[in-house]
Amino acid sequence: MRYAMAIDTKRCVGCADCVVACQRENNVPEGFCRDWIVEETTGTFPELQLEIRSERCNHCADAPCVRCCPTEASHYEEGGVVLVDHDSCIGCKACIASCPYDARFVHPEGYVDKCTFCIHRVREGKQPACVEVCPTHAMIFGDLDDKNSEISKALRTRKYKTLIPEAGTDPHVFYLL
Amino acid sequence: MKEKPFWSPYAGGIGLGITLLLAFVFMGRGLGASGAMMRFTTWVVDVFAHDHVMANPYFAKYAEHPFSNWLVFEIIGVMIGGFLSGMLAGRNKWRTGRGPNITKHKRWLLAFIGGAIMGFGARLSRGCTSGLALTGGATLAVGGWVFMFAVFGAAFATAYFVRKQWI
Amino acid sequence: MKEVAITSGRMNHGVDPLLHAWGWEIPLYLFLGGLVAGILFFSAFFYLRHRENVFTAAIKVAPLYTPVFLAIGLAALFLDLSHKLYFWRLYTTIRWESPMSWGAWTLLFIFPLSVIWAAFWVKDVYPNWDWKFPIIEKTIAWLAQFKKWFAWSLILFSGILGMYTGILLSAFNARPFWNTSILGPLFLVSGLSTGAAFILLISRSEQERHRFSQIDSFLIGTELFLIIHMFMGFLASTSVQIHAAEMFLGGPYTAIFWTFVVGIGLLLPLLIEIMELRGVTVPAVIPAMLVLFGGLMLRFVVVDAGQSSRWLYKFMEQLVF
Numbered sequence: 158m159r160y161a162m163a164i165d166t167k168r169c170v171g172c173a174d175c176v177v178a179c180q181r182e183n184n185v186p187e188g189f190c191r192d193w194i195v196e197e198t199t200g201t202f203p204e205l206q207l208e209i210r211s212e213r214c215n216h217c218a219d220a221p222c223v224r225c226c227p228t229e230a231s232h233y234e235e236g237g238v239v240l241v242d243h244d245s246c247i248g249c250k251a252c253i254a255s256c257p258y259d260a261r262f263v264h265p266e267g268y269v270d271k272c273t274f275c276i277h278r279v280r281e282g283k284q285p286a287c288v289e290v291c292p293t294h295a296m297i298f299g300d301l302d303d304k305n306s307e308i309s310k311a312l313r314t315r316k317y318k319t320l321i322p323e324a325g326t327d328p329h330v331f332y333l334l
Numbered sequence: 335m336k337e338k339p340f341w342s343p344y345a346g347g348i349g350l351g352i353t354l355l356l357a358f359v360f361m362g363r364g365l366g367a368s369g370a371m372m373r374f375t376t377w378v379v380d381v382f383a384h385d386h387v388m389a390n391p392y393f394a395k396y397a398e399h400p401f402s403n404w405l406v407f408e409i410i411g412v413m414i415g416g417f418l419s420g421m422l423a424g425r426n427k428w429r430t431g432r433g434p435n436i437t438k439h440k441r442w443l444l445a446f447i448g449g450a451i452m453g454f455g456a457r458l459s460r461g462c463t464s465g466l467a468l469t470g471g472a473t474l475a476v477g478g479w480v481f482m483f484a485v486f487g488a489a490f491a492t493a494y495f496v497r498k499q500w501i
Numbered sequence: 502m503k504e505v506a507i508t509s510g511r512m513n514h515g516v517d518p519l520l521h522a523w524g525w526e527i528p529l530y531l532f533l534g535g536l537v538a539g540i541l542f543f544s545a546f547f548y549l550r551h552r553e554n555v556f557t558a559a560i561k562v563a564p565l566y567t568p569v570f571l572a573i574g575l576a577a578l579f580l581d582l583s584h585k586l587y588f589w590r591l592y593t594t595i596r597w598e599s600p601m602s603w604g605a606w607t608l609l610f611i612f613p614l615s616v617i618w619a620a621f622w623v624k625d626v627y628p629n630w631d632w633k634f635p636i637i638e639k640t641i642a643w644l645a646q647f648k649k650w651f652a653w654s655l656i657l658f659s660g661i662l663g664m665y666t667g668i669l670l671s672a673f674n675a676r677p678f679w680n681t682s683i684l685g686p687l688f689l690v691s692g693l694s695t696g697a698a699f700i701l702l703i704s705r706s707e708q709e710r711h712r713f714s715q716i717d718s719f720l721i722g723t724e725l726f727l728i729i730h731m732f733m734g735f736l737a738s739t740s741v742q743i744h745a746a747e748m749f750l751g752g753p754y755t756a757i758f759w760t761f762v763v764g765i766g767l768l769l770p771l772l773i774e775i776m777e778l779r780g781v782t783v784p785a786v787i788p789a790m791l792v793l794f795g796g797l798m799l800r801f802v803v804v805d806a807g808q809s810s811r812w813l814y815k816f817m818e819q820l821v822f
Contacts, residue, residue: 173509193511195814198504225672227602228590245590248583250515250522251601257675257812259520262513267584321812323739324674407760414769421776421783 159301160236160274161329162288163311164211168295171196171209175287175296179213182275182286186265191272192287208332211287211296214239214260214272215320215328222252222261230268236300237329238276243268257324274298301329338423354472361404364469368456370409373400433500441499507814520676520808526581528800531666532695533574534608535688535796537567538663539696541615543716545655548648558704559713561622566699567615575608600669607665611658618655621645663692670807678745678810683731684803690727691796694720698770698792701785710785714774717792721771728763745810754806762802766795 171194179191192213199206216239223231223239230245231252241252246268253261253269264270275285279298283289288296299308308331311317315333322328341349357365377400380387387393400406420426432441456462459481461470467485470478515521540563547556582588592609596602620641623630632638644651667688670679697717704710735746748754770788777783 171508176509189513190509190511193507194509196506196508199502201502221672221674224598225601227594227596227599227605228587229594229596230590244587246584247587247590248585249581249601250583251599251669251673253516253522254520254673254808255675259513259516259675259811259813262516263522263583267587269583324812402756407756410760410765414765417787418769418772421773421781424781426783 158236158303159329160216160238160279160298161301161308161331162213162216162274162285163297163308163317163331163333165295165297165311165315165333166208166210167333168293169194169209169211169291170293170295172292174290174292175211178286178290179272179275182278183273185270189262189264189270191260191270210320210332212258212260212320213287213330214256215258215326215330216272216274217326217328219325219327221255221257221326225251225255227251234276236274236279238274239271240273240276241269241271257321257326258328337425350468351472354468357408357469363404364465364472365408366405366461366465366469367409367412368453368462368465369403370405371453372396372457373403373406376400433498435498435501444496444499505814520811522808523581523804525801526577528797528804530574530577530581531688531800531804532797533570533577534666535663535692535800536695536699536793537570537574537611537615538659538689539693540564540567540699541611541618541655541659541696542663542693543696543700543713544618545652545659548652549656555706556700556709556712557625557706558709559700561625562703563696563700564615564619564622565626568612568619571608571612571615575612600665600672603661604665604669607658607661611655611662614651614655614658617641617644618651621648621651660689663689670803673807675812676807676810677741677812678735678748679803679807680742681731681734683727683734687724687727687731690720690724691799694724695793695796698789698796702789702793704785711778714777714785714788717788718771718774718778721767721774721792725763725767725771728767741810741812744815745806748806748809753809754802757798758802758806761798762795765791766798767792770795 173194176190176192176194179185183191185191192211195210195212197208197210199208216237218237220231220233220239223233226232227249228245228247230242230247232240232242234240243266248263248267248269250263250269253259253263261269261271275283275287278285285298288298297308297311299306301309301312303309311333312331317331317333319328319331340346354365357363373396376387376393376396379393380397380400384397387397417426430438430441432438452462456466459466459477461467461478461481463485466478467482468478471482472478511517544560544564547553548560553560579585579588591602591605594602595606621644632641664685667685670676670688671682671684674680694717697713697720701710701713701717704713732746732749735742749758770791773783773788773791777785777788
């Protein structure tokens, strides 16, 4: 089982519903966000291209944050999801420095926090909050090892990319182009 | 190590002039000194009395990034250069420059008072001997020349009354 | 044209606009750790070469300061943690892939080692020292049989202590400025140099000062070489690292780095030490203090600059809130 997320850049309109839904679902402290919207404009007027992405922790397969954690607080769980054990985290912030996507932050309660792929919802068979709420159905979450899952089909039929693959972390959030 | 003799003052003057020219070449601006001191004191006062500094428009301007200025680094360089020159000439030792007819403590007190007056004057005229007289004079700024004549005039007028510090 | 904007307004405290996870605590610890590594290395090294009576300050006096420096460094590290009550979790596991774990365990070993090593020499420096409890006196006398073993293990552990901090930073590929393997040797050499400078500072013997002046000059020269190569490496690398190097070549860190770290911290003491070796008298305290200052500033600048470099959304540094 390998959980992953695919975000269709052609459907994402940058409404930021996913940002707000995540904050509500996970009690993200005020002033922090676990995911964010990026808009990238390329080209010269009038030939402009716009790509809109919803970004978050990429739950990398070769995560530097897991490797550098001295207490194993940052670890892999089922499906390759990267989670932080609040009671093991000492707040050394090595993982924050090691994330090339700057996806982590220090929670006011002292431990380090980030997107968890809403694993508490996934374990109950539901979708992550951001995927559930997306008004254009731009986000797909599922099991890559299941050949018939929506995400596997999307990655077979569409062109996709990941962010800064040259950072070498093997991210598992894919952007359908 | 035996102390080496001082350079001829004419040679030193030419050296200073070349330094001034190089300052213009490398930094695009002339030398200065009292500005660095003023930034330092602004920073010190800011640490203790931030509100007072911000209320004063003169200080507030410098309080934001007091040390982000070439003068500060120039003065650090001056101190290093002076130290190196003294070291190479065998001149570095703790001493008080004074004449035989005055005690160390009186000399320090008068030096402090004179320095305070000079600092006040430097900020009043927006420059001291290096910034205003030397650099300003070199660029033929009227203020620079007026300042220089005033400095020498006042020095001549008052030197007699404080001569005991040196002779 | 390529314009990137985070339109949902990400401003996570400590991460945006620039990473500010580590403040003054980490550079202070890095400096003290390097200093202790240098002192313990020289002490153990010259002990093994039987120079106890010639290099008294290096072998006997300087190690007395190391437990204090380590304690201050560890206190700074503890202060830096954001989840302090759970700090003990560090010692529930050892993670071979995490330099932070190596560091935690190395410190755990080197702290008692430094205390014991200092205990061996304290009576030589302070003859009236009284251990108060005979058991302590006996234990130290018993352990003193193995001084040579302690010396060898100190050589090993001080080497690890001096180097691991650089390796720790260089393991963070996400910070392009730190992503250079030169950082490990640079921190080691800097640590040894500050150790030699500290010994120079407290030494009372002309011969010892002369020797450590020579050693320090060599180490400073090596450090300059490593710094130049570090920048050459960055400029020959990918765009993120060129951008990181540009912070120091015209960017915000230019003045601080080249004046305070390289100029005042390396070139000036090197020049003074060379002049001293050629006969010009300079009080040893001056180059020693300059090297110590330079070592501290190096740590501050490297830790801060590394956090200012990132892969994505570098435009964020333009935002000032």
